[in-house]
Amino acid sequence: MNSGPADLRNNTKRAMRDRFPHRRRVLLGMAAAGIVTGMASSPSLAATAPFRRKLGALEVFVFSDGTLMVPQSFALPDNAAAEIASLLKAHGQPEEFSQSQTNVTLIKTGNDLVLIDAGSGPNFQPTAGKLVENLEAAGIDPAKITKVVFTHAHADHLWGAVDDFDEGARFPNASYIISAPEWDFWMDPKTAEKAPDWLKGMAIGTARILKKIENKIERRKAGDAVAPGLSYIDSAGHTPGHMCVMLESGKERLLIGGDVFNNGVISFARPGWRVGADFDHEKGIATRKKMLGLLAAERMPLIAFHIAWPGHGMVETKGTEFRFTPLS
Numbered sequence: 498m499n500s501g502p503a504d505l506r507n508n509t510k511r512a513m514r515d516r517f518p519h520r521r522r523v524l525l526g527m528a529a530a531g532i533v534t535g536m537a538s539s540p541s542l543a544a545t546a547p548f549r550r551k552l553g554a555l556e557v558f559v560f561s562d563g564t565l566m567v568p569q570s571f572a573l574p575d576n577a578a579a580e581i582a583s584l585l586k587a588h589g590q591p592e593e594f595s596q597s598q599t600n601v602t603l604i605k606t607g608n609d610l611v612l613i614d615a616g617s618g619p620n621f622q623p624t625a626g627k628l629v630e631n632l633e634a635a636g637i638d639p640a641k642i643t644k645v646v647f648t649h650a651h652a653d654h655l656w657g658a659v660d661d662f663d664e665g666a667r668f669p670n671a672s673y674i675i676s677a678p679e680w681d682f683w684m685d686p687k688t689a690e691k692a693p694d695w696l697k698g699m700a701i702g703t704a705r706i707l708k709k710i711e712n713k714i715e716r717r718k719a720g721d722a723v724a725p726g727l728s729y730i731d732s733a734g735h736t737p738g739h740m741c742v743m744l745e746s747g748k749e750r751l752l753i754g755g756d757v758f759n760n761g762v763i764s765f766a767r768p769g770w771r772v773g774a775d776f777d778h779e780k781g782i783a784t785r786k787k788m789l790g791l792l793a794a795e796r797m798p799l800i801a802f803h804i805a806w807p808g809h810g811m812v813e814t815k816g817t818e819f820r821f822t823p824l825s
């Protein structure tokens with residue numbers, strides 16, 4: 498019997514599939530919603546070098562966790578493909594989008610090395626879960642991460658918090674921070690019961706993973722400092738306890754936007770369009786507009802999780818619209 502590393506990996510994967518049926522439910526749920534399609538042909542950003550900048554005394558990096566397939570019909574359920582295409586074309590973009598980036602921010606602040614979100618790990622979509630690989634390629638040992646601050650607890654932000662075997666913490670020396678309303682929402686058994694099909698498996702998986710890291714997790718509220726120079730900003734809508742993270746050093750500020758923005762054109766030019774993945778659509782729209790107003794008025798740079806790599810840029814008003822200008 499061949500028991501080489503390849504067999505071991507395959508056997509491990511099989512064992513994980515059997516032991517963690519929620520993954521299968523997630524994929525089935527997402528397939529039913531048209532979310533998981535054509536994943537195999539999608540290129541990943543494995544071993545992508547980090548984006549880096551300074552913000553006062555803070556060192557800010559963006560690492561890729563890979564890419565996700567999110568079909569337009571799910572992302573923007575109310576808008577016809579032709580309407581989306583004409584808006585994208587008018588902004589000089591390809592007329593269709595379905596691939597989403599996953600831009601994870603890392604901040605060196607004081608004695609802390611803080612990750613904002615943990616990526617999705619290996620059990621979500623095969624093109625994602627590249628964060629640790631990309632950290633290690635840049636010489637950053639996951640054991641050196643001191644804090645992981647979650648914007649929210651969807652799979653692509655939380656599930657990377659546990660290791661490949663879904664057992665131990667992926668960042669063994671880190672404490673974890675989540676907003677109290679986000680924790681309460683996902684830990685309530687009614688959340689999975691009431692969730693729409695696409696979210697059901699994710700809700701079960703998320704509750705399991707939160708339980709796994711429960712002894713290392715701190716629950717915080719909007720306005721709280723989560724690390725030196727970092728604070729939680731209420732931005733509920735995408736999920737009930739979604740938080741942006743404000744970075745501040747001297748007179749400089751930068752916003753980590755989480756999932757308030759999901760496309761580099763549409764979230765800015767049409768912030769009032771309903772987003773399929775938002776839990777509360779009206780609140781999601783109100784939050785997006787409020788954050789756009791803040792970013793434009795204060796000329797504050799933004800790092801957004803799902804927009805084109807590395808998701809870093811400025812927001813400006815352009816007539817009656819907002820516009821995102823990437824900076825790299």
Ligand SMILES: [Zn+2]
Pocket residue numbers: 651653654756802803
């Ligand atoms: Zn997300």
